[in-house]
Amino acid sequence: MPLQLALTVDRTSRLPLAVQIRNSLRELVEDGTLRPGARIPSSRQLALDIRVSRSVVVEAYEQLSAEGYLESRHGSGTAVSAHAHAPDLTSTLVPPDREPTPEAMWDLRTGTSNVVDFPRHEWIRCVTAVVADASHQELGYSPPAGVPLTRRVLTSYLGRVRGVRSRPEDLMITSGFAQGLALICKVLLDRGHTTLAVEDPGHPGEREFITSSGLRPIGIPVDDDGLRVDLLEESGVRAVLLTPANQFPTGARLSQARRERLIAWAREVDGYILEDDFNSAFLHRSDRLPALQSLAPDRVVYAGSASKTLAPALRLGWLTAPSELMASIEHVRAGWDIGCSGLEQLALARFIDSGALDRHQRQLRKEFHRRRQTIRHQLETCLPGTRLTGRDSGLQAYLQLPAHIAEQPLIRAARQYSVLARGGRFYTMTDTSRPPALVISYATVDCTGLAQSLLALGKAYREMPG
Numbered sequence: 001m002p003l004q005l006a007l008t009v010d011r012t013s014r015l016p017l018a019v020q021i022r023n024s025l026r027e028l029v030e031d032g033t034l035r036p037g038a039r040i041p042s043s044r045q046l047a048l049d050i051r052v053s054r055s056v057v058v059e060a061y062e063q064l065s066a067e068g069y070l071e072s073r074h075g076s077g078t079a080v081s082a083h084a085h086a087p088d089l090t091s092t093l094v095p096p097d098r099e100p101t102p103e104a105m106w107d108l109r110t111g112t113s114n115v116v117d118f119p120r121h122e123w124i125r126c127v128t129a130v131v132a133d134a135s136h137q138e139l140g141y142s143p144p145a146g147v148p149l150t151r152r153v154l155t156s157y158l159g160r161v162r163g164v165r166s167r168p169e170d171l172m173i174t175s176g177f178a179q180g181l182a183l184i185c186k187v188l189l190d191r192g193h194t195t196l197a198v199e200d201p202g203h204p205g206e207r208e209f210i211t212s213s214g215l216r217p218i219g220i221p222v223d224d225d226g227l228r229v230d231l232l233e234e235s236g237v238r239a240v241l242l243t244p245a246n247q248f249p250t251g252a253r254l255s256q257a258r259r260e261r262l263i264a265w266a267r268e269v270d271g272y273i274l275e276d277d278f279n280s281a282f283l284h285r286s287d288r289l290p291a292l293q294s295l296a297p298d299r300v301v302y303a304g305s306a307s308k309t310l311a312p313a314l315r316l317g318w319l320t321a322p323s324e325l326m327a328s329i330e331h332v333r334a335g336w337d338i339g340c341s342g343l344e345q346l347a348l349a350r351f352i353d354s355g356a357l358d359r360h361q362r363q364l365r366k367e368f369h370r371r372r373q374t375i376r377h378q379l380e381t382c383l384p385g386t387r388l389t390g391r392d393s394g395l396q397a398y399l400q401l402p403a404h405i406a407e408q409p410l411i412r413a414a415r416q417y418s419v420l421a422r423g424g425r426f427y428t429m430t431d432t433s434r435p436p437a438l439v440i441s442y443a444t445v446d447c448t449g450l451a452q453s454l455l456a457l458g459k460a461y462r463e464m465p466g
C-alpha cells in the first residue's frame with residue numbers, strides 16, 4: 001500500500017538532498033509527529049513522490065537506521081524504531097503513573113472513573129436516536145458554545161439538581177472540565193491576572209496545567225471546613241479555583257460561613273471564583289448544599305463534567321459564567337476549536353431529558369455510599385489510629401495517619417501486598433504541616449474488593465515501626 005509522507009526538499013539549498021531528507025525525518029520523530037512504530041513510505045515510493053533518485057532516499061534511511069530512528073522490518077517496509085525517543089504527549093491532568101500500571105490486584109489511586117457501570121445501552125439508545133433524527137442544521141456547525149438544545153436542557157438540569165442560576169446563553173459545553181479550566185486561565189491572563197489560587201492539598205495535574213497556561217498557582221491550605229478563606233484574603237490573589245462541594249482530595253465541604261466570606265472576598269477584590277463541581281453527583285443526601293454559584297452568579301464560574309458520572313472518554317463538560325466573562329470565554333473558544341461534537345451533545349440532552357442521568361446517578365450514589373461505609377467499618381480493625389476526614393460523600397477516602405507513620409514506606413509495603421494507593425504528600429503543594437495521610441479511591445473497586453484490599457493494607461500498616 002503506498003504510504004504518504006508530508007516531506008519536501010529545497011532544490012535551491014546548498015544542503016545535499018539526502019541530508020535534507022534525514023534532517024526532516026529526524027525532526028518529525030523527535031517532535032512526536034511520527035510516533036514509534038509508525039510506518040513510512042518505502043525508499044522507492046518516497047523517491048517517486050518527491051522526485052529524487054532512490055539512492056538519495058536509501059542513503060538518508062540508512063543513516064537514520066544507524067542512529068536508531070528507523071528500523072527495517074522484513075516484509076513490512078520501514079518504520080520509526082520502537083525505541084525511538086517519543087515526547088510525552090499526555091495531559092498533566094491525567095495521573096502521571098497510571099501508564100504503565102504496575103502489577104497489582106487493587107488499584108486505589110485517584111484519577112479513575114467507574115466506567116464498568118457506564119450505561120452502555122441507554123447511551124447507545126440516545127446516540128442512535130440522535131443520528132436517526134438529527135436535522136441537516138444539527139449536522140452542521142453549531143455555535144462554539146454548544147448546541148442550543150443541550151445548553152437549554154443542561155441549564156434547567158443544573159438549576160434543578162444544583163441550584164445553579166444561569167441562562168442557556170451563559171452556559172458553554174466544553175471538552176471536559178480541562179478545557180473549561182484552560183479557557184478561564186486564558187481569559188484571566190488576558191485580563192491581567194498573573195496568579196490563580198488553588199486548594200492545598202489539591203489536584204497536582206491541575207497545578208501543572210495552570211502553570212503551563214502562564215498563570216502561577218498559589219496554594220491555600222484546606223481544613224475540615226474547606227478552603228482557608230482567611231489565608232486567601234491575605235494572599236493578594238484575585239481568582240481562586242476550588243471544589244467546595246467535596247474538596248479534592250480531603251472530602252471537606254466548604255462551610256456556609258466560609259461560602260459567604262469567599263463571596264464577600266471576590267466582591268472586595270473584584271475577582272472570580274471557579275467552582276469545580278465535578279464530583280457533586282456523589283454527594284450523600286445529608287451533605288448536599290446548593291452550588292456556591294447559586295449565592296453569587298455574578299462572581300462564580302461554575303464548571304461540571306460527565307467524566308465521573310458517565311465516562312472520561314466522552315470529553316463532555318459544561319461551564320457557566322457571568323455574562324460579561326462569558327463573552328470573553330466565547331471569543332477565546334471560537335479561536336480554538338469551534339465547539340465539541342454536536343451529536344454527542346444532542347445525545348447528552350436526550351440522556352438527561354429521558355431521566356436516564358438521574359437514574360444512573362442515583363444508582364452510583366448508592367453504590368459509592370456503600371463503598372465508603374465499607375471503608376469506614378473496616379478502618380478500626382485494619383488501620384487503627386487513622387481518621388477518615390471529610391463528609392460521607394465523594395469518590396475517595398482521605399485517611400489521616402498517626403504522626404509517626406511515614407507515607408512512603410507504607411505505600412511501598414502496600415505495593416508488596418498488591419495494593420496501589422497514594423499518600424497525602426502527592427496532593428500537597430507547600431502546606432507541609434499536614435499530618436501524613438493515605439488517599440484511597442473507591443471509584444473502581446467494589447465493596448468486596450475494598451474489604452480485601454483494606455485487609456491487605458492492614459498487613460502493610462502493621463509492619464510500620466510503632
Ligand SMILES: Cc1ncc(COP(=O)(O)O)c(C=O)c1O
Nearest residue numbers: 176177178203248278305307317
Ligand atoms: C479535581 C478534578 N476536577 C475535574 C475533573 C474532571 O476533568 P475532565 O472533565 O477534564 O475529565 C477531575 C477528573 O479526574 C478532577 O480530578
